[in-house]
Amino acid sequence: MTAADYRVIDYPILLALSPVHIHSANSESASDTAIKKYRFLVDGFYDYDPTQRVHVSDMEEAMLETIRKREEYMHRSDSDFVVCTYECAHLPAPDTPSDASRRKAYEVIDDKWLDENAIRLFPRRPLATLKEGHNVLAVLTVIPLSRSTLPSSMVSEVNELPGHIHREQIAAAAQKRQSPSTGATLAQRLQTQNPRRIDAVYDGRPLSLMGPSITIYHTVFANFLKRMQESRHFTSDELDVAQNFVTQAAAYHGDGSKRHTELAPWTNKGVHAHFLRHTPISNSVGKFTPDGAVFASRETHDGFRALISAAELKTELGEGSGDPNAQAENVYVAYYSSREAQSVRDRSCCPALLIGLAGPTIQVSGAVFADQLVVQNLGDPVCVVPRLNTTGRSMLDDAGHRVAQLFYALRECLKELDDYYAALIQSITVPKRHLRSVGVMPGRPAPTSTGRAGLSPPPPMISPHFAQYKDDEGKSVTLTYTARLARDYPVKAVFVAEAKTDTETRTVVVKFTPAYCKDAHELLARASPPQAPKLRFCEFVESVGMWVVVMDYVEGKEVTNVLQDPVHIKSLEGAITALHADGFVFGDLREPNVLRVDDKVVLIDFDWCGKQGTARYPSDILLEEGAWHSGVQRGGLLEKVHDGFHFHALTGMKLPSV
Template sequence: MKGAPSPSESVKSAAAIKGTVCGPAGPRYGRPSDRFGPPMALFSEPLAFLKHDLEHLESFTPDHMTLNSAFELVATATDFFDDESKREAALKPILRGLFAGQNEWQKPTTDGAAKPDGVWLEGSFAYLIVELRNEPGLEGDPFLQGLAVYSKIVTQPEYTPYLGQSNVPAILLAIAGDCLVVSTAVFTDAMYADKLLLTWLHLGPYASDNVLHVARVFMAINKSMERLRELYKSLQRVPRSSPRAKALWPNPAVDPSGSIELPKLEFFCKVNRADGAELPVIDEENGRHAMYLARMQTGTSTQVVFVKFAVKYREDAHRLLADQVPPLAPALHFCARIVGGVYMVVMEYIPKSKGQSIDPHSSPDSSPVPEVVHRDVSKGLALLHGQNLVFGDLRETNLLYLLEGEGRVLFVDFDGVGQDGVDRYSACLNPGAGLGVHRWQVMEKVHDRQNLGRLMERLSRRMSWNTL
């Protein structure tokens, strides 16, 4: 951004860091706590597989050349240098040997807004950005500086024609003394980043294990870099006048060694977390979640579906209720874990014209019939409890009231379902949610029954108030 501080200046003081992160164009990476977004693995197949590979490093077997370079890197990083230029001079040839591809060091961007320590390029596209620090804690955070460099790079004029066609994924490598951080970044409606791995570059008694670990890390990065090079080669072959791809939307990937086939989806918008309605503009609050609308093709027909990505999801509980006659949950079309460690859940979409949350804050005009709510919620809980499952988050926001006919209620969120007496509530459970339980408490069926009582009390007070 014009007038914004340089990446090196943006990380040299607490005020500069806050201004860099909290500004309108600042990165969403979990700091402060309300600035985050969906996992990067949803938006880029190369970054998805990097996350997967870093979590399965045992699958890599380094050759002797990679091990030699990894050993040299660790030994060099643990040394002391008088200044960063000397550390860079020592590490640069090692990193060049570890990573294939065209690279440049200390070369300013076209407009001079940034000068990365090291950058790997495919044509004009940067896909690996390296930032070095002499010691952790001195002269700013190299991870954050790498993010600032990335933001400067993607606003260069040569990127402009491609921003609608790609979310310009990149890997960020930060080394401060003997600390190594591997991160990823994409640009959709804003800049998002994930820290994937932090490791210490040590020798000592566990030198063999440490060097082997580092060698595997660099093998995983190289594998992802190859995928990124192919991505950017193909992007530059596409005529700039061709239809623009929707870089805002997910591009989920499945493990090619598995047998899962993803449904054919065309994402077209996010939904409002509060009421499930289409969201024409992605605001700060709704930029955090991973809930979308998409057109799903089945044979010759197409239907609009609701798609969410969740760290955990109880498919069995959802299908149990969805398979009832009449259903007690939206139809579930697909549910499977995808690369990146999240579940992709595709279900029936019910627009506001046909069904609304019974939460008065999101649907102030809806008037659910208490008897219908009690009937259907009691039936749903009885089915779940019969399988020793606890719904765990029985609130208005997780119940949908169908407006057609005499009215029905659907359960719409199965992220929090757990096994009675075994699973626990989230360690980040909101105490203000009114569930009558505390963080990490063991889940019990009685909690659902108690929360049904609380729900009916609130609904009764609401109906009494509306009749005044």
């Protein structure tokens, strides 16, 4: 093949700079958004044979070789660099071929520019699929030296700040938001619900803002779902309250004030006296009045009471200036991002229930402040309009029972949260000297804090509530969480923890997942040598509502390119062959799930793994072109030939067993 037959990609390499805060103001308030800027570093060149299977990751590896030749990076390791490659609709054109001209031309590129003009390229995307006359650019992020000493792990640990500092940055940004009512409008939601904003709420809108299941942080959320499914005999009083609520909620009311007046007596009798009661709140964030607010019965030493539920009401669906669910969400953010909330925020995920009422419909959500602000719907909305059913009850009788069930679940969960905050506040050390009140009490302005001397130090991170289990020998094991992994993927819930018994302490990885193939994992963990981390615990835990998987922490390197070492190729072949021989298909045999550990390969993710002929792919699989076998479909059966496709992509070789 002659040089003329090769294709050449000439692309700029930009260096990611620290985010800058862009301040914008309007007549009512101001917002603060972190925007990441980029600076031209050097031009990259990559030539390849288009007849060969060459991927974006191959080009990125070649780029790193270029970067490592620069004097300032000669002593840095591969783990100190993160590369993202983009295909752009166009690139800014330098006036001259000089570096100075390039730097000036590329000054326009920031996060917003990339969002509007580029798509990120998947590492396994074949270069041959890029459009002719492609406009490619690469962004290099250099990890600070303070992070370069972190051990390599199963998935990248990318949070470079201690957990409490990161959360305080979120709180500081959230304090600059507009009022909860204004913030619930579409115009404001388009601004605040941006993944690039540190204070964005991970509520699933847009889908890029999906966080980990909130059930991992507090038991109340799984308990709410469980209580909504309980078979229960309701008292006459409960059904009387429920039917009166149905009558008023199903009626049309001229305005929100009238609807609030008619519904409040029944919610406040059936759930809590303050469930729907206008409650003025004044704190360091501002003044706002939710349509209902329930506070913990016990206050902190400085007068702060935790918010355990917030409710917002609209006359009808589509009426009013905003979504009541979004407004309740904003009330939560405004309350728990305040300076007054810090003593609780430092030590808690701040669990609360949020209720949005619009016309005859009620939506209950759960909220936590963990690594992100996360809000998730707790089941489907409850609509009180009588409907057809198969319960053996009339339509109206069924509506009453559904409301009685909802009121019961809310009532019990509010008690659970009140007990939780009482215990939390009890655990906070009372300061030696008296501090005058800085608490957020309904209607009370917040004076300046005189300090927080004497408070117990906050934990290093806000951790999942699952903290103890029994091992195979019946010994009690206590978990102390030390870090969250895979923060590039907010929906994933994977943590590093220290697992301690009365005789030893070991480092483990704790994973929370909706499904897991324990049998397949154990099959490879028992192999000689082991080709999966040793399982310490793997069960569906009701208080979490998910599978909890505890496994040994494995030091290894992710596969970021085609495997070259014959030993690693043979090891991977052995692992997949063993699974296939037992009827399993791994399903997701891609780079992040394959680790090189010395002279072997270890598989680490068995979420999709299952028996051929029964296990199916999830509907949310990202079917990116070139990344999957052509037979892979949403909801389709897992096939061994699909593993063979990924094996070839990882090794360049055919899997003998398929």
